[in-house]
Amino acid sequence: MVGVRQFDEAEALRKALTLFWTKGFDETSMQELASATGVQRGSLYNAYGDKGALFLKVFEVYRRDFLRQLRASLDRPKLHDALQSFFDCVVTSMTTGNPTRGCLSTKTAASTAIVDESIREAVQGLLDELEGLLGGRLARAQPSDGLRLAPGEAARLIVTLTRGIVIIERVYQDEQRLRATADALIALLLDDRALASGGDRA
Amino acid sequence: MVGVRQFDEAEALRKALTLFWTKGFDETSMQELASATGVQRGSLYNAYGDKGALFLKVFEVYRRDFLRQLRASLDRPKLHDALQSFFDCVVTSMTTGNPTRGCLSTKTAASTAIVDESIREAVQGLLDELEGLLGGRLARAQPSDGLRLAPGEAARLIVTLTRGIVIIERVYQDEQRLRATADALIALLLDDRALASGGDRA
DNA sequence: ACCATTATTGACATAACCGTCAAACTTGAC
DNA sequence: GTCAAGTTTGACGGTTATGTCAATAATGGT
Numbered sequence: 091m092v093g094v095r096q097f098d099e100a101e102a103l104r105k106a107l108t109l110f111w112t113k114g115f116d117e118t119s120m121q122e123l124a125s126a127t128g129v130q131r132g133s134l135y136n137a138y139g140d141k142g143a144l145f146l147k148v149f150e151v152y153r154r155d156f157l158r159q160l161r162a163s164l165d166r167p168k169l170h171d172a173l174q175s176f177f178d179c180v181v182t183s184m185t186t187g188n189p190t191r192g193c194l195s196t197k198t199a200a201s202t203a204i205v206d207e208s209i210r211e212a213v214q215g216l217l218d219e220l221e222g223l224l225g226g227r228l229a230r231a232q233p234s235d236g237l238r239l240a241p242g243e244a245a246r247l248i249v250t251l252t253r254g255i256v257i258i259e260r261v262y263q264d265e266q267r268l269r270a271t272a273d274a275l276i277a278l279l280l281d282d283r284a285l286a287s288g289g290d291r292a
Numbered sequence: 293m294v295g296v297r298q299f300d301e302a303e304a305l306r307k308a309l310t311l312f313w314t315k316g317f318d319e320t321s322m323q324e325l326a327s328a329t330g331v332q333r334g335s336l337y338n339a340y341g342d343k344g345a346l347f348l349k350v351f352e353v354y355r356r357d358f359l360r361q362l363r364a365s366l367d368r369p370k371l372h373d374a375l376q377s378f379f380d381c382v383v384t385s386m387t388t389g390n391p392t393r394g395c396l397s398t399k400t401a402a403s404t405a406i407v408d409e410s411i412r413e414a415v416q417g418l419l420d421e422l423e424g425l426l427g428g429r430l431a432r433a434q435p436s437d438g439l440r441l442a443p444g445e446a447a448r449l450i451v452t453l454t455r456g457i458v459i460i461e462r463v464y465q466d467e468q469r470l471r472a473t474a475d476a477l478i479a480l481l482l483d484d485r486a487l488a489s490g491g492d493r494a
Numbered sequence: 495a496c497c498a499t500t501a502t503t504g505a506c507a508t509a510a511c512c513g514t515c516a517a518a519c520t521t522g523a524c
Numbered sequence: 525g526t527c528a529a530g531t532t533t534g535a536c537g538g539t540t541a542t543g544t545c546a547a548t549a550a551t552g553g554t
Binding site for chain 2 (some may be wrong): 500502503504505511
């Protein structure tokens, strides 16, 4: 290796992620990315080609972290707890920061950046994995969990609702409301009587 | 009246709406608005002040139309039919156009335009009215409709899901999937047995 | 017919953006 | 220590954006 990268790529990508997450793809300029990362614009172009390619690198970091957290959140014996913990994780992630940062994939999906096929595929990939994560957990539901929908259908419904929750957060900035909406879906999704009969004392 | 507006304001606002709807607030320039409406940039500034104020005017047109359609869609005797017709209306609206135009309020909510307080209030106003519309219809539910949630809670859940559906549309561009997700929520929300016992032959 | 008032027009000022590039620099390999 | 290869740098060019303004045009009231 002769010409070696001068900046810490992992750190730079993290800082770029913070910026993209806060402002969205379109509204983030290369100049801002350069300032935030401490890497000059020219170097960024040299290293990644263009803003879209840099974004895909950053999005990969985001995707990995996001899914890792949610995977862990679902790892609870009772489905009710797993779903509550899942939504808690989602809500906490989007309400972090001041002003709250929201959700990067949702901001991206709603912006014109989504017409770029490679970006669309990246976002879709994340949502597909998210759906798979949920589907896997839901498929392991016990009769006592009282799941009232096929796992696949339920997974898609949950993924879709999380996207909606993100938008509601942007407009109302009321974390309590988000959690209440999540609870409402969980209540509909799981039969309470079945849940009670599968209590922790049995 | 001495100096009178030369252009047809209603028509100009409609054309501006099409543009904002397609591209979103941030990505739409005053030059594009001028070209689309046939009104010169300077005139737009003179008439509305700045892009934000013009957007609010346009958003008002959007809001009126959107809510009028949805109000009509909910006017059906059986709640199940009303909700299906409601979601059909929402999905049809966002999948219109080529490429599909999506949802203006959601695009706006997800963009940085939402930090502008007057724009945030406009979007919130629309969602509040939407929630009120649904809440009103749900409050008139019959026992035979089998509504499994308090009307207010159900209304918020539905509003939130519609926002999520918009995002899913952007990513997957699969109208069928949107309708299936809507049907899944309706199925959860309404008790089928109650529905059957309240059939149209009684 | 005139005039006051407003709308329209096109140019101007300013700033931001993206992407490129030649020159200078840095570094590991030999 | 020298060299080849890749990186960094700062400047350049071209494009696009917002908002302003003085000059011009249009109109309803009188």
